[in-house]
Structure formats: C-alpha cells, structure tokens
Amino acid sequence: MVLKLSDYKTDVHNDWCPGCGDFGVVNAIQMALAEMNIPRHKAAIFSGIGCSGKTSHFINTYGIHTLHGRVLAFAQGAKIANPDMTIVAAGGDGDGLGIGVGHFVAAGRRNVDLTYIIFDNGVYGLTKGQASPTLRLGEKTKSLPTPNTNYNVNPIGLAVASGFTFVARGYSYDVRHLKDLIVAAISHKGLAFLDVLQPCPTYNDINTRDWYAGTEPIDDAATKTHARLYKLEDTGYDPVVHYSEESELNEKLSQALIKSLEWGDKIPLGIFYKNEIITEYGRRLADKIPNYLENSPATQKISSNGKPTTDISKLLDSLQV
Amino acid sequence: MVNVDISWQIGGPQGSGVETAANIFSHVCARAGYQVFGKREFYSNIKGEHSYFTVRVSDKKIRSNVNDVTIMAAFDAETLFRHADEIVSGGAIIYDSDMENIETKDVHTLDVYFKSRLHQYLDTKKKSYTVSGLLDSVKENGVNLYPVSFRGILEGLAEDTDNPKLKGMIRMFNVLGVSLSLGLLHMSSKQLFESIELIFGKKQKIAEINKQLANYAYNYATAKFPNFKCSLAEIAKQSDTILAQGHQGTALGKMVCGCRFQAYYPITPASDESVFLESHEILEINEDRPGSMVVIQTEDEISAIGMTIGSALTGTRSATSTSGPGFSLMAEALGWAGINEVPIVITLYQRSGPSTGLPTRHGQEDLMFAVNAGHGEFPKIVYASGDIEESFYDTGKCFNFSDVFQVPVIHMMDKFLASSVVTCKRLDPTKIKIERGKLLDKIDTNDYKRFAPSEDGISPRSKLGLENGIFWNTGDERDEYGHITEDPVVRLQMMDKRLSRFSQILKDIPKDDQVVSNGTAEYTIVSWGSTKGPILDALEMLKKENINVGFIQIKLLHPFPTELVKSFLKNVKAIIDIEANATGQLGLLLKQNLGREIDHYILKYTGRAMTCTEIYDSIKKILANKEQKKVILTHGA
Numbered sequence: 001m002v003l004k005l006s007d008y009k010t011d012v013h014n015d016w017c018p019g020c021g022d023f024g025v026v027n028a029i030q031m032a033l034a035e036m037n038i039p040r041h042k043a044a045i046f047s048g049i050g051c052s053g054k055t056s057h058f059i060n061t062y063g064i065h066t067l068h069g070r071v072l073a074f075a076q077g078a079k080i081a082n083p084d085m086t087i088v089a090a091g092g093d094g095d096g097l098g099i100g101v102g103h104f105v106a107a108g109r110r111n112v113d114l115t116y117i118i119f120d121n122g123v124y125g126l127t128k129g130q131a132s133p134t135l136r137l138g139e140k141t142k143s144l145p146t147p148n149t150n151y152n153v154n155p156i157g158l159a160v161a162s163g164f165t166f167v168a169r170g171y172s173y174d175v176r177h178l179k180d181l182i183v184a185a186i187s188h189k190g191l192a193f194l195d196v197l198q199p200c201p202t203y204n205d206i207n208t209r210d211w212y213a214g215t216e217p218i219d220d221a222a223t224k225t226h227a228r229l230y231k232l233e234d235t236g237y238d239p240v241v242h243y244s245e246e247s248e249l250n251e252k253l254s255q256a257l258i259k260s261l262e263w264g265d266k267i268p269l270g271i272f273y274k275n276e277i278i279t280e281y282g283r284r285l286a287d288k289i290p291n292y293l294e295n296s297p298a299t300q301k302i303s304s305n306g307k308p309t310t311d312i313s314k315l316l317d318s319l320q321v
Numbered sequence: 322m323v324n325v326d327i328s329w330q331i332g333g334p335q336g337s338g339v340e341t342a343a344n345i346f347s348h349v350c351a352r353a354g355y356q357v358f359g360k361r362e363f364y365s366n367i368k369g370e371h372s373y374f375t376v377r378v379s380d381k382k383i384r385s386n387v388n389d390v391t392i393m394a395a396f397d398a399e400t401l402f403r404h405a406d407e408i409v410s411g412g413a414i415i416y417d418s419d420m421e422n423i424e425t426k427d428v429h430t431l432d433v434y435f436k437s438r439l440h441q442y443l444d445t446k447k448k449s450y451t452v453s454g455l456l457d458s459v460k461e462n463g464v465n466l467y468p469v470s471f472r473g474i475l476e477g478l479a480e481d482t483d484n485p486k487l488k489g490m491i492r493m494f495n496v497l498g499v500s501l502s503l504g505l506l507h508m509s510s511k512q513l514f515e516s517i518e519l520i521f522g523k524k525q526k527i528a529e530i531n532k533q534l535a536n537y538a539y540n541y542a543t544a545k546f547p548n549f550k551c552s553l554a555e556i557a558k559q560s561d562t563i564l565a566q567g568h569q570g571t572a573l574g575k576m577v578c579g580c581r582f583q584a585y586y587p588i589t590p591a592s593d594e595s596v597f598l599e600s601h602e603i604l605e606i607n608e609d610r611p612g613s614m615v616v617i618q619t620e621d622e623i624s625a626i627g628m629t630i631g632s633a634l635t636g637t638r639s640a641t642s643t644s645g646p647g648f649s650l651m652a653e654a655l656g657w658a659g660i661n662e663v664p665i666v667i668t669l670y671q672r673s674g675p676s677t678g679l680p681t682r683h684g685q686e687d688l689m690f691a692v693n694a695g696h697g698e699f700p701k702i703v704y705a706s707g708d709i710e711e712s713f714y715d716t717g718k719c720f721n722f723s724d725v726f727q728v729p730v731i732h733m734m735d736k737f738l739a740s741s742v743v744t745c746k747r748l749d750p751t752k753i754k755i756e757r758g759k760l761l762d763k764i765d766t767n768d769y770k771r772f773a774p775s776e777d778g779i780s781p782r783s784k785l786g787l788e789n790g791i792f793w794n795t796g797d798e799r800d801e802y803g804h805i806t807e808d809p810v811v812r813l814q815m816m817d818k819r820l821s822r823f824s825q826i827l828k829d830i831p832k833d834d835q836v837v838s839n840g841t842a843e844y845t846i847v848s849w850g851s852t853k854g855p856i857l858d859a860l861e862m863l864k865k866e867n868i869n870v871g872f873i874q875i876k877l878l879h880p881f882p883t884e885l886v887k888s889f890l891k892n893v894k895a896i897i898d899i900e901a902n903a904t905g906q907l908g909l910l911l912k913q914n915l916g917r918e919i920d921h922y923i924l925k926y927t928g929r930a931m932t933c934t935e936i937y938d939s940i941k942k943i944l945a946n947k948e949q950k951k952v953i954l955t956h957g958a
Contacts, residue, residue: 012804041788046631049796057793057804062785064634065795065805066627067657073624077631080615081582081639082786103627106620289603289613298635298786300612302579303755308717310577310612311605316747319563321351 021198024172032182046075048091052119069100082298087114094132108162121200129203156260159193166192190280232270241275327391332373332400338495343374348516354556359742384854388934394498398423410463418468500535504542507552567739568594570709574716582632582639584625590739591670622647636784642668659699664723671735682928683736685901700822703879705733707853717753725758737930764789770801778821835877845871858933895920929957
C-alpha cells in the first residue's frame with residue numbers, strides 16, 4: 001500500500017507558537033516517512049521534553065514522548081529489542097546537549113541504527129527562554145537577564161568526535177532539503193545525527209529567520225546582505241568515508257570538524273560526515289549472537305501454553321554437586 | 322551419627338584467591354553430602370584490603386552463618402589479627418608460621434580504629450602486638466594452633482616435583498590453606514582434586530600445579546596434624562542438590578521466564594548478575610533455534626532504565642539490575658514507566674547507604690525508598706525474596722506481575738544474598754509459569770486505544786511494530802490514545818484507572834505469594850527479605866529449648882497486604898521486627914498500614930549480615946526482659 005503524506009499526520013492540536021521552526025521539522029519527518037513509504041506501524045518517533053518533545057504526538061506512527069534528556073536511551077532500547085523498527089528520536093538542544101549530553105556521547109560509541117534530530121534554537125523555549133547549550137558566549141537573547149556566560153557546544157563537532165557515523169545539518173525553513181537529509185539519515189546504516197537550525201520566534205531574537213536569510217546587513221558599515229546558509233553539496237564537499245583506511249578516515253573526520261566550526265557569515269548545511277564502514281550496533285550484536293537480527297528479543301518465543309521454553313538444564317548441571 | 326555443624330573461615334588480601342579457596346572448600350563439602358552456607362565479606366578495593374569467607378557446613382538444612390568459627394585458615398597476618406578471637410575453644414587455626422613475628426604496625430591495611438581496639442585487648446592479656454602474642458592469647462582460650470611454614474611447603478613440593486619454580490608461587494597460598502584445612506578434617510582428597518579441576522576449569526596448567534600442591538598439603542596435614550575433634554566423612558548426598566551463588570537465582574530466573582533484554586551500569590553488588598547473563602547470552606530453547614538475552618552495559622543507570630523501558634515497549638520482557646545509588650538515578654524514569662503502564666522489572670540488590678555508604682557491605686535500607694520512589698502517585702510493586710532459591714521463582718513471578726498488572730516491579734534483593742554461596746534443591750524451571758496478561762499479538766480494530774477504559778482498569782497492550790496497534794506514550798497526563806491532555810475530567814479518570822491497580826494486585830496475587838507464615842505465636846517476628854535464613858535457623862535453635870516464636874515473612878511490600886498481615890497478627894501479643902537497617906522500615910510500614918506499634922526491634926546496620934546466633938540471643942534477651950525495646954546487633958568483622 002502506498003501511503004500518502006496525510007497518512008502520517010495526526011489530528012492532535014499543535015500548540016507551537018505561530019512561525020515556530022518546529023513545524024518545518026515535523027513536516028519534513030512526515031514527508032520523509034511518506035517518501036520512503038515506511039509502514040506506519042514499523043516506525044516509532046521518540047521525543048524528549050520541551051516544545052520539540054511534542055513532535056511524536058503529531059506524527060501518526062508509534063509515538064513515545066519520553067523524559068527530559070533521555071530520548072536516546074529509550075530509543076536505543078527499542079531499536080536493540082526490535083531491529084525491524086525504523087526509529088527517529090527528536091529533541092531540543094537543551095534536551096540532547098544539556099541534560100542529555102552524556103547519552104549523546106555514549107550513543108555515538110554504540111552506533112545503533114537510528115536517526116537523532118536535534119531542534120537547535122539556542123534557548124529553552126518552554127521554560128521561557130533561558131540560554132541553552134548552543135547559545136554563544138556573551139549573547140543575550142531577549143529573556144536573559146544578563147548575557148550568556150557559557151561557551152557553546154558544537155553539536156556537529158561533538159557528534160563527529162563521539163562516533164556518530166552520519167552527521168548533517170538542516171534548516172527548518174528549507175523543508176525540502178531537510179526532508180532529503182532525513183531520508184538520507186534514515187537510510188544510513190548506523191547512528192545518524194541531524195542538527196536542525198530552528199529559529200525560536202518567541203525567545204531567540206538573535207538567530208532569527210531573517211538573520212539566517214541574511215536580510216539584515218551583516219556589518220554596520222556596509223549595507224549589503226547575503227544569505228548566511230549554504231549547502232556543502234554545492235561546494236563539491238565529499239563527506240563519505242569510502243575505504244577502511246585510517247588516513248582517509250582521519251581526513252574525513254578532520255574536514256568535518258573544520259566545517260563544523262564555520263558560523264556567522266557562512267553556515268554550512270548538508271552532510272558533514274558519513275561512514276558506513278564502521279559496523280552498526282546490531283551487526284556487532286550479531287557477531288556474538290548469530291541469529292540476533294532474525295530472532296531478536298522482541299520476536300523470540302519465550303513460552304508455550306504458559307510454560308517456559310528456555311532450557312537451562314546444562315547450567316543447572318554445572319551447579320550440581 | 323553425631324550432628325555436624327562447623328564453620329570454616331579463610332581470609333587474606335583481596336585479589337589473593339580467598340573466594341577461590343572458599344569455592345573449593347564449599348564444593349568439597351557439598352560433594353561430600355553436606356549442606357553449605359557461605360558468605361563473603363570484602364572491602365571496596367581491588368587488591369590488598371582484607372577479605373574473608375565464612376563457610377558453615379552441616380548435615381542438616383542451614384540457611385545462615387553462626388557467630389562462632391570452628392576452623393580458620395590464614396595466609397596473612399591481618400586475617401589472624403582480625404579474626405583469631407572468633408575461633409571457639411576446641412577449634413583450630415591453621416596459619417603460616419613464617420608470619421609469627423609480624424607486628425600490628427607492619428600490616429598497613431589494619432585501620433587505626435581496629436588497631437586501637439586490638440591493642441587494648443592485647444594489653445589486657447599482657448601480650449605483645451604481634452601475631453604470636455595474639456595466638457598465645459587464643460591458645461589460652463583452648464584453640465588448637467597448627468603452624469605451617471607455607472614457604473616450606475612450596476619448597477618441599479618444588480623438591481619433590483623437581484620444579485624449582487614452584488618455590489616462589491605464593492599465589493597458591495589460597496589453595497594451600499584450603500588443602501590443609503581439608504586434610505585436618507580428613508575429607509576426601511579425590512573431591513578436593515575434582516573441585517580444583519572444576520573451579521580452574523579451562524586453565525588446565527594452573528589446575529595441574531594447584532592439584533600437585535593440594536596433594537602435597539593435604540598429605541602433610543593428615544600426617545602432621547594430630548587428630549582434630551571433628552572429621553567430615555562422606556555422607557549420603559541428595560541427588561538433586563546444587564551449589565548456587567547469590568546472583569544466580571535471579572539470573573537463571575530471568576533466563577527461564579523469558580527476559581530477553583537487560584541493561585545495567587556497573588555497581589556492586591548487582592553487576593555480577595548482569596555479567597553472568599552476558600556470559601550466557603545465547604540460550605537453549607526447547608525444540609527451537611537458540612534464543613538470546615541481549616545485555617547492554619549503559620553509560621549510567623538513567624540510560625539503563627530508559628533502555629529497559631524502550632525495550633519493554635516492543636513487547637520484550639526487559640529488566641535492569643542495580644543497587645541503591647543506581648536506583649536513585651532511576652526514580653524519574655520509574656514514574657514514566659508507571660504513568661505509561663510499562664511492565665519492567667528492576668532487580669534491586671541493596672547495600673549499605675546512605676550515598677556511597679559501605680559499598681560492598683550489606684543492608685536492607687531501601688525499603689521505604691523503593692515504596693516511595695518516583696514523584697507523583699502511580700502503581701508499582703515492591704517484592705522481596707528471602708533467599709537464593711526463592712529469588713529464582715520470584716523472578717518469574719515479578720515478570721508475571723509486571724505483565725499482568727502493567728506496572729514496574731522492584732524486586733528487592735541485597736548484598737547478603739548476592740555474596741552467599743549455598744546448597745539448595747536443584748531449581749525447577751517447570752515451576753515457573755509465564756503469564757503475559759493483556760499483551761496483544763494481533764489487533765483487528767482500526768481504532769486501537771492503548772489506555773481504553775476497562776472493568777479492571779487494565780487495558781489491552783499493544784507493542785511497537787504491531788499492525789493496527791499504534792499508540793502514543795507520554796510522561797504528561799494523557800488520554801485514551803496516549804496524547805497529552807490537561808483536562809481535569811480525563812485526569813481524574815486516568816489517575817483512578819492507574820491507581821485501581823493497587824486493589825487489583827492485592828486481590829489477584831495469591832496470598833501465599835504475598836506473605837509467608839511460618840506459624841504465629843504469642844511472640845511473632847515480622848520481617849522481609851534476606852533475614853529469612855538467620856531467622857529460621859534461630860527459630861530452630863529456640864524450638865530445641867521448647868521456645869516457640871512465630872515468624873511471618875512479608876514478600877509483597879507495596880501495595881501493602883494490610884488485611885492479610887492483620888489477620889496473621891490478630892492473636893499475636895508482641896511483634897518483633899527484624900531488619901538490616903537502623904530505623905525499622907518494615908515496622909514503619911506496619912504502623913502506617915495496620916496502625917499497630919512494633920513491640921520489639923532487632924536491627925543491624927553495621928553492614929554485616931545477621932547470624933542466627935545473634936537473632937537467637939536477641940530473642941532470648943527480649944523474652945527475658947519485656948522492657949528490651951530494641952536490640953542492635955554488632956557481630957562481624
């Protein structure tokens with residue numbers, strides 16, 4: 001059965017602020033699922049806490065709205081137990097890079113085959129605009145009493161350093177491009193990270209839609225304007241690790257890290273890094289549990305007429321005196 | 322035949338093979354037909370600090386340790402300094418004579434507190450602060466000393482086998498100690514060799530050298546040691562006996578009952594269970610291809626419970642295993658499992674708190690915490706096992722409870738259980754039933770509602786991946802589909818739906834699984850968890866003196882089986898609450914639920930498990946003096 005975009009929408013009332021960048025992300029996820037024709041019951045959207053946490057309720061697949069910072073833990077558990085599911089985890093930058101950053105780093109080490117989307121807007125919107133981990137040092141968004149005293153996290157750089165095997169950045173007002181990135185992320189065999197620049201029209205009065213579009217002059221002296229965002233794929237950038245050679249790997253990691261530092265006048269979008277040579281977690285499990293993928297925890301039969309089918313007699317024999 | 326009931330103890334620095342020696346001893350005794358109860362005590366340390374193992378051996382059923390030690394094997398001075406006074410008159414100490422001149426100040430792991438107490442003792446005895454000074458004093462108590470030059474034995478063996486390398490193999494002092502002990506007790510050397518083979522397993526070369534040493538030492542002891550008052554001849558062995566380690570009950574239970582996912586973060590004393598499970602991750606399945614349990618070591622306990630919940634949402638039986646500090650981190654997600662009615666099992670191996678507390682020592686201090694864990698009000702079950710054998714069957718029950726009632730279950734275990742080695746009846750997997758409650762395999766409707774109202778408050782449960790079974794979960798209050806709502810009417814319905822689980826649980830869990838009565842009397846003990854063993858042993862000791870004391874073991878601690886407990890305590894004149902904590906937490910639950918005061922407390926919070934001797938003594942004290950409100954137990958180094 002071919003599914004339509006509307007099949008992936010719920011009729012749950014959306015209470016995000018008018019003009020919120022989150023809408024673009026939800027639309028892009030729904031478009032990606034439709035384009036890939038993923039059966040609704042084979043997909044699950046896991047989300048964290050905050051405005052972006054409500055994402056799972058707007059998508060008509062399994063939707064698990066978890067705890068603040070813990071979305072990756074829940075999502076990985078589900079994927080490992082049932083590797084047939086397509087899992088997308090979503091959360092804010094405060095959720096994933098503040099309270100949940102330990103899970104972010106650990107998830108990179110595992111490389112479980114799922115997609116993690118961070119709605120990156122520099123503020124804690126739902127608690128009225130406190131500074132979040134991606135807000136730059138010294139910046140003062142409108143509800144901060146004083147300028148931000150913390151250095152910012154570099155989400156792309158952190159993902160690359162943590163072992164994510166697909167690292168990309170999208171923009172919530174370029175929905176088509178974002179959809180393409182989500183399709184690529186879901187198709188990727190391994191843990192995919194998508195940093196989505198998502199202006200918060202209510203609390204972030206610095207990184208606004210206009211700021212990204214460059215409609216405001218970049219410097220006071222000149223009056224010229226230009227769009228800050230550009231696409232890596234338009235520059236001939238090759239993010240893919242093609243061979244299992246250390247020199248190539250190091251080169252691709254380094255170029256991704258260098259690109260991740262670009263900000264301000266020129267902000268890259270697109271795929272920074274992609275490596276399918278590193279085995280995803282399910283394969284690592286299958287290396288030691290040969291039938292793991294076809295006889296996963298979720299599909300194993302554990303009883304017959306209420307009687308356990310597991311045979312531990314050899315273990316008991318070894319304890320016998 | 323004379324009844325056998327002896328205690329053997331071995332001690333040495335951590336990392337020197339104390340546990341291996343104790344395992345050999347326990348195996349040999351068990352194979353000779355005896356019942357064994359062993360317990361390990363150790364510091365939070367990798368190498369060097371003092372650890373010791375006490376093994377009680379009897380021809381009758383035993384479930385705990387006693388205060389007195391009959392025989393001790395010591396291959397370091399610290400063991401003597403710390404334990405020599407525990408040996409009974411007529412008992413024996415086998416020790417390395419090369420250390421007789423060691424002074425207390427030479428043993429850097431003897432802490433100042435213990436050293437000052439020891440010095441006071443030696444001062445009163447007018448003895449020097451040396452091994453020989455202390456041994457002089459215990460000799461005066463009637464303890465038999467068996468000095469053996471451990472290096473001398475190695476040298477003798479090296480000469481005999483023409484293998485000079487053996488001279489320096491002090492790593493084998495542990496096997497030397499246990500072999501001398503078994504020689505003293507005239508136990509079968511064949512069993513000794515077999516046990517060494519079994520325990521060293523695949524390390525054949527090491528097993529071979531150890532067997533040579535065991536043979537030499539065993540012969541040395543039988544030849545050189547004068548007749549010791551007790552010898553352990555082989556007796557008729559029950560054919561269905563196993564020697565089980567503390568964590569194996571819950572681990573084997575998880576395998577059998579179909580737990581297929583466990584996430585954990587390393588913590589003492591819980592992680593042995595997870596490591597055991599991972600070592601046996603591929604499972605044999607009757608008439609089917611192999612199954613498996615995926616065991617994931619996570620970055621912290623928050624992730625462990627998060628992954629466990631994620632896995633449970635796919636319909637997989639899922640668990641996590643932890644101790645107090647880890648469980649503290651899990652409290653928020655526990656509430657999430659509660660509001661979303663997700664069945665998970667948390668195996669909680671308690672230890673001494675608060676905070677890091679005594680991280681390798683025993684305690685039953687987390688009862689009230691488990692009962693109250695998580696903010697807000699939601700249903701959960703707190704269930705406690707009394708011994709290793711019980712923990713196997715209880716694990717099966719806990720998974721059934723969680724599936725049937727769609728609630729998180731906290732299965733209370735503790736360090737005492739975790740570090741015990743016991744003989745018990747071979748575990749019987751056919752006694753475990755698997756009940757998955759309202760878990761669905763197929764959904765035909767197009768309008769599935771995960772939290773649809775139902776008569777018993779429990780809704781049919783879908784799982785991730787099931788066609789037509791799409792649902793939403795959220796930590797927010799939600800409607801029947803699982804979508805967020807703040808509507809006060811729906812809120813009321815959903816709270817009532819969830820909380821009606823409490824009465825359902827009390828109604829549906831068989832009474833015998835809620836509370837186990839060992840008979841009640843004028844004086845009746847109430848307790849929970851691992852105190853069961855020492856209590857039952859103490860009651861047997863009292864019975865021999867025609868003192869009849871009752872005992873009810875409460876297994877279901879939350880929701881509290883108020884009416885059932887009330888009915889048991891109806892005619893009881895005085896309640897004695899026995900717990901390994903300082904505040905009498907079960908007593909608090911009893912007061913709260915029954916409105917009844919506890920008459921006497923027997924409590925222990927030194928971090929060391931109770932012995933049956935202590936409980937016996939305390940009950941006698943209470944019976945002799947009704948004013949004795951509280952007895953605080955202190956035995957154990």
